[in-house]
Amino acid sequence: MPFLYDMHTHTNRSFDAEAPLAAQCKRAEELRLNGLCITDHCDVNVQSLLCARTVFAAGGADIRRMQEEGNLPFRLWQGIELGEPLEDLPYAEEMLGLLPYDYVIGSVHNTPGQQDFYFMDCSSIDLDSALKPYFEELIRLADWGKTDSIAHITYPLRYIEGKYNRKVELSPYLDLIDHLFRVMIPKGLALEINASGLRQEIRRPMPDERFIRRYYELGGRKIIFGSDAHAAKDLASGIPECMELCRSIGFETAVYFEKRREFSYKL
Ligand SMILES: [Zn+2]
Numbered sequence: 416m417p418f419l420y421d422m423h424t425h426t427n428r429s430f431d432a433e434a435p436l437a438a439q440c441k442r443a444e445e446l447r448l449n450g451l452c453i454t455d456h457c458d459v460n461v462q463s464l465l466c467a468r469t470v471f472a473a474g475g476a477d478i479r480r481m482q483e484e485g486n487l488p489f490r491l492w493q494g495i496e497l498g499e500p501l502e503d504l505p506y507a508e509e510m511l512g513l514l515p516y517d518y519v520i521g522s523v524h525n526t527p528g529q530q531d532f533y534f535m536d537c538s539s540i541d542l543d544s545a546l547k548p549y550f551e552e553l554i555r556l557a558d559w560g561k562t563d564s565i566a567h568i569t570y571p572l573r574y575i576e577g578k579y580n581r582k583v584e585l586s587p588y589l590d591l592i593d594h595l596f597r598v599m600i601p602k603g604l605a606l607e608i609n610a611s612g613l614r615q616e617i618r619r620p621m622p623d624e625r626f627i628r629r630y631y632e633l634g635g636r637k638i639i640f641g642s643d644a645h646a647a648k649d650l651a652s653g654i655p656e657c658m659e660l661c662r663s664i665g666f667e668t669a670v671y672f673e674k675r676r677e678f679s680y681k682l
């Protein structure tokens with residue numbers, strides 16, 4: 416039985432998720448996960464700092480209680496999905512210092528200054544003016560280097576292609592994506608393989624195979640898997656398929672984090 420770690424999951428402490436912590440833990444037990452990391456949203460450009468502090472302090476207390484009293488047959492960790500940290504650095508720094516997280520995801524959900532692609536009407540937006548600054552922001556995020564991974568780097572496609580059915584030609588952005596990987600690799604930032612796309616309209620992981628291969632070609636070996644489950648039924652969904660894909664590309668190991676230290680396991 417291969418190891419199974421889900422390092423990107425949400426509970427009802429995220430604005431867009433419905434699963435209580437107990438439901439996520441129950442599902443993790445049913446699936447015989449080795450480790451589950453709760454990474455609720457902290458989008459610094461959306462949520463007030465006061466609200467984020469309150470939510471994470473309460474969420475952290477719940478997770479500690481569950482770790483101590485839940486008699487869990489898997490490792491439970493507390494993470495954070497720090498969204499758009501560069502849009503308010505003092506806020507992001509304060510949240511990084513708030514709790515002793517196990518794992519910090521860095522993510523971007525919007526073109527800087529615009530709204531999340533999740534909320535955006537992508538039917539008529541100019542793709543180049545949305546995507547180029549998006550990838551440039553990911554490079555700046557990697558350059559900042561204070562997260563453990565960079566998540567779902569093809570996030571806009573989940574909406575532009577998946578929801579709005581507009582084909583995106585990524586050739587103009589290949590240099591930017593190479594640049595991103597060339598910043599991430601020497602800094603030791605993990606590339607998240609986000610499985611949520613497999614159960615959504617886009618029908619492929621984020622990033623998709625082409626970019627996972629490119630990361631490998633450039634020498635990247637540090638991958639981390641997450642289902643991005645917002646409901647218990649989606650926990651770990653798509654991760655075995657993503658693991659198989661990565662094995663076929665040549666990856667032999669993947670990583671998880673505990674107390675922000677990285678551990679690798681065999682794929
Ligand atoms: Zn995200």
Ligand SMILES: [Zn+2]
Pocket residue numbers: 423425496643
């Ligand atoms: Zn997420």
